[in-house]
Amino acid sequence: EIVLTQSPGTLSLSPGERATLSCRASQSVTSRYLAWYQQKPGQAPRLLIYGASSRATGIPDRFSGSGSGTDFTLTISRLEPEDFAVYYCQQYGGSPPNTFGHGTKVEIK
Amino acid sequence: EVQLVESGGGLVQPGGSLRLSCAASGFTFSNYDIHWVRQATGKGLEWVSGIGTAIDAHYPGSVKGRFTISRENAKNSVYLQMNSLRAGDTAVYYCARGTYCNSTDCYRSGFDIWGQGTMVTVSS
Numbered sequence: 742e743i744v745l746t747q748s749p750g751t752l753s754l755s756p757g758e759r760a761t762l763s764c765r766a767s768q769s770v771t772s773r774y775l776a777w778y779q780q781k782p783g784q785a786p787r788l789l790i791y792g793a794s795s796r797a798t799g800i801p802d803r804f805s806g807s808g809s810g811t812d813f814t815l816t817i818s819r820l821e822p823e824d825f826a827v828y829y830c831q832q833y834g835g836s837p838p839n840t841f842g843h844g845t846k847v848e849i850k
Numbered sequence: 851e852v853q854l855v856e857s858g859g860g861l862v863q864p865g866g867s868l869r870l871s872c873a874a875s876g877f878t879f880s881n882y883d884i885h886w887v888r889q890a891t892g893k894g895l896e897w898v899s900g901i902g903t904a905i906d907a908h909y910p911g912s913v914k915g916r917f918t919i920s921r922e923n924a925k926n927s928v929y930l931q932m933n934s935l936r937a938g939d940t941a942v943y944y945c946a947r948g949t950y951c952n953s954t955d956c957y958r959s960g961f962d963i964w965g966q967g968t969m970v971t972v973s974s
Contacts, residue, residue, distance in 0.1 A: 776960030778895075785944055785967060786887075786895065791960035798962075829895055833948070833960060838908050839885065839897035 743768055743832050745842035753850040760817040762845045764830035769810050776831045777806055777815045779824075780844075786829065790815060817847075825849050852876035852963055854884075854945050859968030862935055870930040870968060872945030877963075879926040883948035885961060886919065886930050888941035888970075898943070901928060903951045913939075935972045942967040 744767040754760055764775070773793040778786040788797040790806035793813055803818040817824055830842040858870040872884060885900040899919040900908045907919050918931040928945060946961035 772958075774958055778961075780895075785964035786946075786961075787964070788960050788962045791958075791962075795959070797960070831895075831897075831960065833958060838900060840910075841887075841895040841897065843894045 743770065743840055745830055745832060745840055747830055747842035747845045749845060751846045751848060753848050754820055755850045756820050756822055758820050760820055760824070760847055762815040762828055762847075764813040764815070764842050766811040766813070766832060770813075770832045773809055774833045775808070775813050776833060778829045778831065779826045780829065781826045820847070854947065854963055854965035856943065856945050856965040856968040859943065859970045861971045861973065863974050864936060864972055866935050866972070867931070867933045868935065868970060870932070870943055870970070872928040872965060874926045874947075880923040881952060882950055884921065884928040885946045885948050886943055887946055887961070888943045890941040899930060900948060902949070932970070937972050940970060940972045942969050
C-alpha cells in the first residue's frame with residue numbers, strides 16, 4: 742500500500758505570502774497519478790491539481806503542482822484570504838487504487 | 851448542472867447495516883468511475899470503495915468483506931451497502947466522480963466532482 746506523508750502538518754502564513762506544501766509517497770506513484778484537494782470547514786473537498794501538475798477546471802493559476810516519483814509539491818504563489826484551508830494529496834494509480842495523505846492546514850498567521 | 855447527491859445516512863447500532871445512495875446528474879454517468887470517500891469528524895479523508903465503468907469494484911482492507919459497492923446505470927446511481935458496522939465507521943460519506951472511460955481509452959484526473967456528503971453514525 743502506498744502511504745502518503747504530508748508536511749508540514751500546519752503552515753502559518755499571512756495573505757500575500759507563498760505557501761509550499763509537500764507530499765511524499767512510500768513508493769513511486771504510477772504515471773504521476775497524484776492529485777491535490779482543498780477542503781474548507783463544512784464543505785466537500787475540491788480538486789485543485791491532477792496528474793501532479795495539471796490544474797483542474799476553474800482553479801486560479803496561483804495554484805501549481807510539481808514533482809514525480811515519490812516527491813510532490815503544491816505551491817500557492819500568493820495566498821488569498823479564501824486559500825486558508827486544509828489541503829490533501831491523493832494517489833490514484835496504485836494498489837489499493839486510492840490513498841490520501843493526512844492533510845496540511847494552512848492557517849492565517 | 852453536474853452534480854452528485856448522497857442519501858441514506860443516519861444512526862445505526864453497532865453490527866447493523868445501512869445502504870447509501872449516490873444520484874448523479876448532468877453528465878454521462880456510465881462513462882465514469884464513482885467512489886465513496888469518508889471523513890470522521892476532525893479527521894482526514896479515507897477512500898472506502900470505487901466502482902469502474904466495467905462494474906469492477908475495489909476496496910481498502912479496512913472495509914473489504916463488510917462494504918459492497920454497486921451501480922445502476924439506468925438510474926444514474928451508485929450504492930454502498932455497509933454491513934457489520936462499527937463505531938469506527940462513523941463519518942461523513944461522500945461520493946465522488948473519478949476516471950472517465952470512452953470506447954477506446956480512459957482518462958484519470960482525480961476526483962473532480964463531489965457530493966455534499968451524508969452522515970453515518972454508528973452508536974448504541
